[in-house]
Amino acid sequence: MSDQTLPEKIANQLRRDILRGRLAPGDSLKERDKAADLGVSRTPMREAIRIVAREGLITLRPARSPIVAMPDVKAVTDDVEVLLSVEKLSGKLACERATDADIEGIAVITQHMDNNFTTMDPLDMFEIDMSFHSAIAKASHNEPLAEIHSRFLARLWRARFLAAIKRRNRTKVIAHHTAILAALRARDAVAIDAAIGTHLDQLSKDIADVIRREHQDLQDKADQQAD
Template sequence: MQDQTLPENIANRLRRDILRGKLVPGDSLKERDSAAELGVSRTPMREAIRIVAREGLITLRPARSPIVAVPDVKAVTDDVEVLLAVEKLSAELACARATVAEVDEIAAILKRMDDNFDTMDPLDMFEIDMSFHSAIAKASHNEPLAEIHGRFLARLWRSRFLAAMKRRNRASVIKHHTGILAALRKRDTVAIRKAISIHLDQLTEDIVQVIRDENELREQRNAKTANDLSA
C-alpha cells in the first residue's frame, strides 16, 4: 500500500470484506485489532472507517466501536427512489451532452462486461457494472448531479451487490445494458428512460428481500448465541 493512498486502500479492503460477507451487518469493528490485522497504524484505519461510514456501510457510535451498518428497509427504498430519478435525469442529459469519446468509453465498459461475465469474480464484475452507470452520470456534464449519483450509488452498493447476486443472469444483464447504450447512441431520451426503468424495475423488491433475509439470519444467529451463553 502506498502511504498517500493508505486510508483509501484500507477502505477498499473493508468495503470488499463487507460485500463478500466476511463482515456482516451488526459486526463490531475493533479499530486496534483491525489495524493490527492489516499491519497498519490506527490513524489510517480510523480514516478508512470514516470513508466507509460516509458510504453508509459502517455505523459510527460515540464512545463505542463502529459496526457494520444494519440496513433499514425504509431508508434503502428511499435511496433507491432517489437513485432511479438521478439515473434517468443524468441519462437524459447524457443523450444531449455526451461526447463521441464518452459514448465509446461506455460501449467499451459494456464490451468488457460481455467478454468477462462468465469468468470474472462476481464482485469485480459488479464494480465494472457500476462503472457503466457512473460513466453515464459523468457524461451528463452536470457535476452536482454526478456527485449525487455517486453518493447514492455508494450508499446502495452492498444491498445492490447482494441483490444482483440473487439475479445473476448474464443474458438479462447484457441485454439491459445494451438497450441503455443503444438509446444513448441514438440520443433518444424517451428510450433511455424506458431502458433504465426496465433495468432497475426489480431493484427495490430485490433489495427489500435481501434485507429481510439478512435480518432473519441475524436474528437466528443472535438467538443461537444467547442460547449458547445460557447453556
C-alpha cells in the same frame, strides 16, 4: 508508493472487506484493534472509518464502537429511490452532454459484458456492471452528481452483489444495458429515462428480496445469541 493517501487506502480495504463479506453487518470495528491489524496507528484508521461511515457502509454510534451497517429494507428502498433519480438525471444530462468518446466507452463495456457473460466470474461480471453505471454518471459531465451516484452505488454494492449472484437474470441485465446504450446513442432523453426506470425497478425488487431474506437470518441468529 501510490498517490493515494493512507486513510484512503485503509478506507478501500475496509470497503472491500465489508462488501466482500469478510466483515459482516453488525460486526464492530474497534479502532485500536483494526489499526493494529493493518499495522497503522489509530489516527488514519479513525479517519478511514469516518470516510466509509459517510458512505453509509459503517454506522457511527456515540461512545460506542462503530459497526458495519445493517441496512433494513426501508433503508435500502430509500437508497434505491435516490439512486433511481440520480441515474435518470445522469442519463438525461448524458444525452445532452456526452462526448462521442464517452458513448464509445460505454459501448465497449456493454459489448464486453455481452460477449463474456456466460463464462465470467460473478464478481468480475459485477464490477463491469458497476463500471457501466459509473460511466453513465460520468458522461453527465456533472461532477457532484457523479460523486453522489458513486456513493449510492457503493451503499447498495453489497445488496446488489448478493442479488446478482443469486439470480439468473444476467441476460435481462444485458438487455437493459443495451436499451440504455441505444437511447444514449440516439440522445433520446425520454427513452433513456424509461430504460433506466425499467432497469432499476428490477434491481429494486431483487434487492428488497435479498435484504428481507438476510434480515430474517439475522433475526434468527440474534434469537440464539450466546457468543
